[in-house]
Amino acid sequence: MKNRFSLLSLLWTLLIFSGCSSRQVLSSDYNVIPLPVSISLQEEGTPFVLKPSTVVYCPEGDSLLLKNAELLTGYVARQVGFELRITHDDQARNIIRLGSGLQAENAEAYTLVVTPQAVEIEGASAAGTFYGVQTLRKSLPVTDGKVRIALAPVRIEDAPRFSYRGLHLDVARHMFPVEFIKKYIDLLALHNMNMFHWHLTDDQGWRIEIKRYPRLTEVGGWRKATLVSHWEKPDHKYDETPYGGYYTQDEIRDIVRYAADRHVEIVPEIDLPGHMLAALAAYPELGCTGGPYETGTRWGVYDDVLCAGKEEVYEFLEGVFSEIVALFPGRYIHIGGDECPKTRWKSCPDCQAFIRSHGIVSQGKRTREEQLQSYMMSQISDFLGKHGRKVIGWDEILEGGGVKSATIMSWRGTQGGVDAARNGWDAIMVPYQYLYLDYAQSRDEGEPLSIGGYLPLSKVYSYEPLSGELASNPEMGAHVIGVQGNLWTEYFRTAELVEYMAIPRVDAVSEIQWTRPERKNYEKFLGRLNRMRALYDRLGYGYASHGFDEGQSGDNQDM
Numbered sequence: 001m002k003n004r005f006s007l008l009s010l011l012w013t014l015l016i017f018s019g020c021s022s023r024q025v026l027s028s029d030y031n032v033i034p035l036p037v038s039i040s041l042q043e044e045g046t047p048f049v050l051k052p053s054t055v056v057y058c059p060e061g062d063s064l065l066l067k068n069a070e071l072l073t074g075y076v077a078r079q080v081g082f083e084l085r086i087t088h089d090d091q092a093r094n095i096i097r098l099g100s101g102l103q104a105e106n107a108e109a110y111t112l113v114v115t116p117q118a119v120e121i122e123g124a125s126a127a128g129t130f131y132g133v134q135t136l137r138k139s140l141p142v143t144d145g146k147v148r149i150a151l152a153p154v155r156i157e158d159a160p161r162f163s164y165r166g167l168h169l170d171v172a173r174h175m176f177p178v179e180f181i182k183k184y185i186d187l188l189a190l191h192n193m194n195m196f197h198w199h200l201t202d203d204q205g206w207r208i209e210i211k212r213y214p215r216l217t218e219v220g221g222w223r224k225a226t227l228v229s230h231w232e233k234p235d236h237k238y239d240e241t242p243y244g245g246y247y248t249q250d251e252i253r254d255i256v257r258y259a260a261d262r263h264v265e266i267v268p269e270i271d272l273p274g275h276m277l278a279a280l281a282a283y284p285e286l287g288c289t290g291g292p293y294e295t296g297t298r299w300g301v302y303d304d305v306l307c308a309g310k311e312e313v314y315e316f317l318e319g320v321f322s323e324i325v326a327l328f329p330g331r332y333i334h335i336g337g338d339e340c341p342k343t344r345w346k347s348c349p350d351c352q353a354f355i356r357s358h359g360i361v362s363q364g365k366r367t368r369e370e371q372l373q374s375y376m377m378s379q380i381s382d383f384l385g386k387h388g389r390k391v392i393g394w395d396e397i398l399e400g401g402g403v404k405s406a407t408i409m410s411w412r413g414t415q416g417g418v419d420a421a422r423n424g425w426d427a428i429m430v431p432y433q434y435l436y437l438d439y440a441q442s443r444d445e446g447e448p449l450s451i452g453g454y455l456p457l458s459k460v461y462s463y464e465p466l467s468g469e470l471a472s473n474p475e476m477g478a479h480v481i482g483v484q485g486n487l488w489t490e491y492f493r494t495a496e497l498v499e500y501m502a503i504p505r506v507d508a509v510s511e512i513q514w515t516r517p518e519r520k521n522y523e524k525f526l527g528r529l530n531r532m533r534a535l536y537d538r539l540g541y542g543y544a545s546h547g548f549d550e551g552q553s554g555d556n557q558d559m
């Protein structure tokens with residue numbers, strides 16, 4: 001197969017460019033990640049030739065398609081080395097035409113049709129067009145501009161399998177510059193992902209400016225030291241260096257805009273009522289004992305959590321979420337709910353009085369304190385509901401009987417997602433066994449220190465979100481709205497480490513999210529992955545080489 005391709009390139013070189021110049025001709029390859037629904041290639045047809053005079057058309061007055069056109073010309077310039085011009089004249093020659101008039105059930109669908117004269121990308125919405133743009137750019141080789149690129153005639157039809165295609169980043173344990181957050185969003189966009197779950201607060205740091213509560217970042221944004229040895233091993237070693245910082249509201253707005261241009265919605269997470277030690281350090285009156293508290297310096301779970309028995313805690317949360325709602329226009333707000341020990345609540349007079357006065361009682365195996373957590377989460381969910389938002393919570397929020405209309409993020413395995421779906425709630429699958437990108441990806445000695453676990457690329461790729469009951473009962477399966485990869489950063493202080501953990505497992509995650517299971521094939525995926533390497537190099541991403549090395553012998557043909 002590979003030989004046939006290079007023979008064809010040679011033929012095209014001779015036919016199209018004989019006499020013109022001695023420029024090299026490279027061919028496109030439509031086997032991209034995530035793999036499209038269908039690729040009908042006419043291998044023998046005359047190709048479309050991408051060259052510096054190629055123009056990108058978008059209709060006048062359509063700002064969304066103009067954005068797509070600008071992004072496309074930017075991608076081409078960076079990857080291929082020449083700057084294409086944008087035009088509103090749809091009759092121009094040698095043209096890439098962008099439209100968003102495709103009639104399709106799935107609003108993110110697109111078609112990409114290549115003829116000798118034109119490349120037509122038609123989305124069912126501007127988002128669909130954007131995914132067509134991504135497929136086109138990933139089909140192009142990475143070169144220095146002194147070439148022509150032959151795109152074989154093709155018809156690609158494509159649409160995502162899941163509507164929620166997420167990637168998460170924890171900036172509480174370690175934070176990263178605004179420029180890196182944008183680069184991370186670019187990584188999502190490159191993989192047709194549309195949800196950036198931004199974990200903004202935790203025990204070890206509060207990273208978002210809240211005007212009404214300045215101490216959250218002044219005090220809660222800082223910790224005095226960081227655990228640098230393994231958290232489960234004795235003899236903890238700390239670096240004894242203060243660590244901190246936060247994102248200003250202006251920076252957040254800038255990032256939200258940047259993401260929106262790339263059809264990425266940000267899901268901000270304020271994790272409560274556990275994982276709140278940084279907030280307690282800032283405002284000790286929000287805890288059961290009144291403190292004093294210190295922003296966390298070690299990893300794991302802390303007993304000190306928000307007090308659920310004081311009215312002022314509920315007022316505080318409404319104050320915080322009012323600002324969150326104003327900053328993030330997306331549909332979802334994540335309110336956490338994971339790993340909240342009930343130790344303090346059991347002996348807190350305020351919590352116990354609140355339980356009595358609100359008639360909160362145990363139900364079956366569920367304790368009164370678990371019900372109290374449900375009460376608190378429901379209050380916040382109702383508040384956000386009034387602002388037109390839907391909440392997402394970690395699967396623990398099912399423990400107190402659930403929060404109505406919440407979407408469950410199933411991380412402790414898949415049972416949370418199954419239970420949610422059975423009860424008619426939406427679920428997002430993030431089981432740690434398959435999708436925790438903070439786990440080690442190889443057993444090599446030289447692997448960076450991580451929180452634990454072992455999750456090689458092949459295991460990520462093997463994950464099938466709709467199995468068991470979710471597969472046999474379509475009504476339940478329909479409640480699984482998507483899949484997400486999570487990247488917690490306890491041990492990843494630098495952007496380089498984050499990239500190393502994310503890439504190439506993010507590629508595998510994207511095929512779980514986008515590609516139909518019958519199209520998935522690990523060996524072929526490794527072949528496709530190999531081609532991503534040059535693109536990652538050009539775009540300045542670091543990566544772990546494991547998957548690429550595995551793929552050296554991969555067969556790259558899918559059509």
Ligand code: TNX
Pocket residue numbers: 338339394411436438451488489490
């Ligand atoms: C569990 S996933 C956590 C995080 C940790 C992570 C480490 C979840 C809801 N909670 O606080 O960072 O494990 O893998």
